[in-house]
Amino acid sequence: MARDYYGTLGVSKDASDQEIKRAYRKLARELHPDVNPSEDAQQKFGEVTTAYEVLSDPQKRKVVDLGGDPMDGGAGAGGGRGGGDPFSGFGGLGDIMDAFFGGAGGGGRGRGPRSRVQPGSDALIRLQLTLEECATGIDKEIAVDTAVLCDECRGAGMGENGSVATCDTCGGQGEVQSVQRSFLGQVVTARPCPACQGLGEKITDPCRKCSGDGRVRARRNVSTKIPAGVGDGMRIRLSGQGEVGPGGGPAGDLYVEIDEEPNEVFERQGNDLHCRLRIPMTSAALGASVPLETLIDGEVDVEIEPGTQPETELVFTGKGMPRLRSSGRVDGRGDLHVHVDVVVPSKVDEEQADLIRQLAKLRGEEAPELAGSGAHRGGLFSKLRAKK
Structure with a gap:
């Protein structure tokens, strides 16, 4: 069943291009993820954006008016799977031949103008953490520089008296064509229109703040919860916190990559921690109790048994780093390995x-x-x- 694109934008089937544009701008201001972060609003924003992309394209709108859905292959009146012209979705076999060899029609048929509203790109930021912060987890405020929704035009790209006009260069097609002769005949090639960058339309009065792009670059603070057990090179995904797309399109994701700083006492190997404990030969011979400050468990006593030999390794089970599963849940902890170095005096009186x-x-x-x-x-x- 074809989707009701007119109903999604709340306009009638005989609505003008300007009415469709105004309806989209109004809904985009209400539903954009930067304004309304709810999941329901994000879904509706995607539906509204799709509806505008379809109805602002003359060819796609024609398919809708014929009872089809251009997002499902354009099947409509006379164009379903049961019969009719197998090339009806492309305008007929003659148009396909014209696109390659030219013909009486005088040119090929391109893909039409692209939508000005595009999804944003993902962004990446590196965050330095100490080994202690990786062990315990932490809530961080991260300053990021990304494209954000223009607060003047709310993504529409227009000034106060702005409007959308058809591009004079490409006639609203979004592309220009050139014809070359070859031994096969006329070869028609199409490329995006340089005047409107393939949009098929121009804004008569662009927003002064964003120059019609619908977004500006700005620094903002993003709150993120760093779970216990993260390690060097791991990435945390923050959905919808990346770059806002052109025309105020939905934002991409922000990836926070962990940069773990070296620790003066402990060396991390996976989920295990290793450290070296230097004791005099007298303590190795007689035994001793040495306090050791750990990352999570506070101070623990390392018991040196009498007669401890150099390179003895003492293992404290479950005193290492938290084991972080792919789901973000902590599942147990690694071990703490204490390597004993017996120090022999180099000079004695x-x-x-x-x-x-x-x-x-x-x-x-x-x-x-x-x-x-x-x-x-x-x-x-x-x-x-x-x-x-």
Whole structure:
């Protein structure tokens, strides 16, 4: 069933082009996403925009008046699937031949003017976050520079006394054609009209603020909720917060890309966190309890067992980064890995040296020995065996 484009704009079937234009401008001001953010209004804005695109195109409007729908292939009176001219949607076989080889008609048929109202582009902004902010999540106010709806003309592109006139160069077709001769005959090519940029119409009194584009560039603040667990390179999509389209068309989306700053203590590997804990050799030998400030859980105690060896790795299960699923929901957390570095003093005074010698004598370690033999143990220069 064909859609009621006239009813969508609230005009009669014999409405003039100016009446259709005024009706669209009035509805666009009420339903534009920047004015009315509700989902119902966005849907209606899309329907109104489609209706205006159809009824402002003479060829498409003709299809509507014949009982068809140009957005569904143009099937109407005599043009359905059951029969009739198979080339009726293109104006007949003769027009197709003319488009390639010319003919008595004197020219090809192009695609007609394009709508001045176009959807906007997506926008991308990078947001720097600390590792702490990535771990806990945060609400951010982001300053973005994008095209926004012109507040003077509300996207219509017209001044106070503005109106729309048919382009003199292309006669409202939105394109100009050129004919070249070849061995096949006349070849007709079409390109967008340079005078009206393919619109088929001109605004007699353009809006002074936007120069008829229906949008201006401006800086604005956008609120966004950054979920816990985001990481470097991830993108958050904010629907309808991108560039407003030409003619006040619906805005694209805004993508916020996370730029995670390095942390002085922790290194992130996926959902796990790694850090290095430097302890003196005395603490490694005797044991100790070392406080460690984490990103989420506050201060935790790292228990160093007596006899802890260099490169010992202590794992705290569930103390790492939140696991962020594709749905935006957090599902558990990674682990915290603490790598122990045993620091051996590079310089000792005479008293310290005497104490160390006494310890070595008590442990029978005055002369170090090479540990292991054979290829399977790493050969001669393997690790020194620590005597107990």
